[in-house]
Amino acid sequence: YDGEDSSLLVDSSDLEMGQLDPPEGDDSLALATRFEFREVDGITYSSFEPGSFIKSSEDRTRVEGADQFAELFGFDKKALRPDTVVALLESTEDFRKTSSEDGSTVFGGTVTLEAILKIGQKDLPAGLALLAEGGTDDLPEEITLQVTVMDELLSKLVVDIDGDTPTGYTKGRITSTFGAYGEDQGIVAPSPDQITDGADLFGLPEGMEEQIAIMEDLDARRPGLCNDAFEAFEEDSSVTDPEEFEAVTEVFVQCLVDAGEPEAAEAFRLMTGIPNN
Numbered sequence: 001y002d003g004e005d006s007s008l009l010v011d012s013s014d015l016e017m018g019q020l021d022p023p024e025g026d027d028s029l030a031l032a033t034r035f036e037f038r039e040v041d042g043i044t045y046s047s048f049e050p051g052s053f054i055k056s057s058e059d060r061t062r063v064e065g066a067d068q069f070a071e072l073f074g075f076d077k078k079a080l081r082p083d084t085v086v087a088l089l090e091s092t093e094d095f096r097k098t099s100s101e102d103g104s105t106v107f108g109g110t111v112t113l114e115a116i117l118k119i120g121q122k123d124l125p126a127g128l129a130l131l132a133e134g135g136t137d138d139l140p141e142e143i144t145l146q147v148t149v150m151d152e153l154l155s156k157l158v159v160d161i162d163g164d165t166p167t168g169y170t171k172g173r174i175t176s177t178f179g180a181y182g183e184d185q186g187i188v189a190p191s192p193d194q195i196t197d198g199a200d201l202f203g204l205p206e207g208m209e210e211q212i213a214i215m216e217d218l219d220a221r222r223p224g225l226c227n228d229a230f231e232a233f234e235e236d237s238s239v240t241d242p243e244e245f246e247a248v249t250e251v252f253v254q255c256l257v258d259a260g261e262p263e264a265a266e267a268f269r270l271m272t273g274i275p276n277n
Contacts, residue, residue, distance in 0.1 A: 002185035006038070006187065007185070008037045009035070035047065040187060043189070045190050045195070047190075051194055054195070054196065055195050084123055087119055087123060088111060088119065089109060091115035092108075092110055092115075095107065095108075095109040103150055104149070105148070105149045106146060106147070108145060109145055110143070111144075112142055113143075117132065125157055125176065128159055137165060137166045138170070139170075140162065140170060141164075144159075145157070153178075154178050155179065156175065156176065157175070157178075158175050159173065159175075208271065211268075212271070222259075222261075225255075225256070226252050227252075229251040229252040229255055230248060230252065249268075256268065
């Protein structure tokens with residue numbers, strides 16, 4: 001982070017995802033993923049391929065989720081405020097100084113899940129916010145914290161997770177390090193030759209760009225038109241039956257036709273792959 005500008009790099013290229021129809025003779029499939037998000041002068045640049053970026057202001061629909069990526073994972077500017085760590089430590093049951101050496105002081109304690117949820121996801125430090133999202137499934141009843149302060153500045157936060165959770169026993173450690181206070185972070189916008197058209201970047205099928213443009217135009221002219229068709233489907237997030245989704249889509253498409261938007265109806269049908277009966 002540097003003032004209002006920020007940069008986030010997510011690299012899970014070493015993550016093994018197990019067997020997902022691997023090539024013959026290969027018993028595992030490595031998921032090579034690297035995402036980068038930069039916000040410079042209020043514009044978000046999203047990269048899903050080395051050297052290629054989408055500029056959010058020019059391709060809003062396809063990257064509006066990416067604009068919120070950092071915040072969803074607890075990496076917003078607010079998560080780096082020292083008081084998020086202070087509030088967490090103040091909630092511990094046994095806060096104490098554990099060691100002090102060469103200008104470095106370590107504090108620690110145990111905090112309950114109840115206290116974490118009381119603080120709230122948006123006021124938790126980076127590295128812990130994601131696990132507190134939506135409830136208690138990822139955390140045991142207690143976690144331990146260790147905070148290192150060096151030369152009166154926050155240097156490190158270590159969260160140790162070890163215990164039973166609603167989804168089973170979990171053991172792990174999250175370490176967040178902080179540094180380079182007051183230094184120029186060198187966050188700049190990508191060069192013009194690195195900014196790529198979204199359709200090329202994601203390999204959209206032929207014609208999809210035009211279909212998306214038609215639906216964007218409809219939403220601008222008549223926002224929310226026929227969206228009621230999806231309400232029941234969205235309320236039951238467990239519904240995964242393709243036939244049921246196709247039936248709901250047919251209702252939506254017919255609604256567009258009845259509303260005098262046959263071009264949008266056909267564009268949506270092509271986008272979703274629903275046959276024209």
